[in-house]
Amino acid sequence: MKRYDFIIAGGGMAGLSLAYYLSKSQLRDRSILIIDREPKNRNDRTWCYWEQGVGPFEPIVFRQWSTVEFFGTTYSGPLNIGDYRYKMLRGIDFYQYIKAQLAAIPTIEIKQANIKRIKDTPQGGFVLTSQAPYIADYVFDSTFPLKLNLPRQHNLLQHFKGWVIRTEKPCFDVQRPRMMDFRIEQEGDCRFLYILPFDERTALVEYTIFNETLLAEPEYETALRRYIEQYLDTGGYEISETEYGVIPMSDEPTMESPSDHIIRIGTSGGYTKASTGYTFQRTQRYLQQLVRNLEQTGKPQRPVNRLYQWFKMFQDSVLLNVLKYRRHSMADVFTRLYARNQPADIFRFLDEDTSVWEDLRIMSTVPLGPFTVAAADVLRKRLLRV
Structure with a gap:
């Protein structure tokens, strides 16, 4: 059974981000294994976030804006976001960038396999996969699922479906994305559209809902079509890409350090902000704190007030x-x-x-x-x- 210094269970956004920060730290010579069941070779999601100054992934930011539009109940118009920039990062660009960075470090391995079991043992964190068992000083686990059914917790979902559309007419303001547009039927929930323009005729148009129940697929598509027809003068359009996702919005208690050799990261570790579903920037911040503490103390727990x-x-x-x-x-x-x-x-x-x-x-x-x-x-x- 091969031993590593660190195993990262789950090679999505949290797992790859952790590997990236480790590769830029004093720990870059440690042996690291990343395990994920998917090759991460397609554009499966888009992350949007606000940031001041230059961030770690600035070379692959797809679009960024200094102004955003908001359409609410009593106010509609541009928002002055000061020194912040609203940034868009495509999943495929993120995966390719991180993997290229990691490929230059011989002590980092990536394996595609199903993770069957993660267990703490006196010898270290044990990971059983569909290929082989592995053990490490620490296992960083982003695969542990939340229960999302505890009766005295608040368990909701942020779910969304988006289309990248190409329009016949130029109808998008490339300088102003729509961050939140509530001019749609709310159905008693929190529902909004946002638009991220690539150019005057191309944009990601996404329908987002905060509630407890997923919709049937045609309902998302009906809402998207209705919004496009009502608020965009497209002259007709074609759909070039589709994305769909579900993010838990839950105040279920999480344990970042459930045992001596296992550390949970990402949503599994409580990195998703419960009230909004925001995950990307929070994950980056938490992982940077974790790596700094690991460098300074040898312990991967991040400091918490x-x-x-x-x-x-x-x-x-x-x-x-x-x-x-x-x-x-x-x-x-x-x-x-x-x-x-x-x-x-x-x-x-x-x-x-x-x-x-x-x-x-x-x-x-x-x-x-x-x-x-x-x-x-x-x-x-x-x-x-x-």
Whole structure:
């Protein structure tokens, strides 16, 4: 049974990002095995995120913008995002870039196999695959599934379907993506469209829903067609690419370090922000902290301010409670947040870069009645769990 310093179980965004940061660190000479069941050779997803300055993946950012458009209940128009840039990264570009970087390091291996079992042992983290067993000092696992059915938690889904379309007429403003467009039937949920323009005639148009139940495939497509017909003067269009995804939005407790030799990363480790489903930038930040700590102390746990973490998780639970029980229109909630605050402050808030007092000021701009009821319900549920 071959032994490695590190095994990365799952070669998606989190696993490849971790390998990338390890390859740029003082630990680049350690033996690393990455295992994934898929070759990651197709454009299966798109990540959008905001960022100040130049990030680690700047060479492969597909598009970026200094202004975004928002269409809400009482405000529509451009948002001044200050020093932030709204960036788009295609999955295929990410996979190819990371793999090219890793290929230059002889101590890093990538194997395509099904992972059957991950277990902690006194000798290290044990991984059984469809090809062979392996063992390592640490296993970084992004494959562990959340339960998403705990009765006193809030378990919702962010699900989306998008088309890259090529239009007959030039109808897209290449300088202004639509970040959130709520001018569609909400059906009691949080539903919006966004548009990421590639050029005047090509864009990704994506339909996104926050709720508990996936739709039948024709329902996503009907909503996309209806929006395109109503709000875009295309002159006709062709669909060149399709993407679909589901992201858990859950305040289910996660364990980043369930045992001595296993560390959970990505959604498995709680890297997805429960109230929004935002994952990409949060994952990058957490993994960089993890690698720095591993360099400095030999331990892969990232440093955490427990009190601040509890406060942020409580905020997430409150917003999920409002969503789950439909206490107020989420289109109106997001409109108030962006209309009554500086958009750059909302980005900092969602990135968890704000102080408690800044959070309280921002949260004072949402409908206080429904959110107070939600906060009381969250506290009640937590007391019942105790």
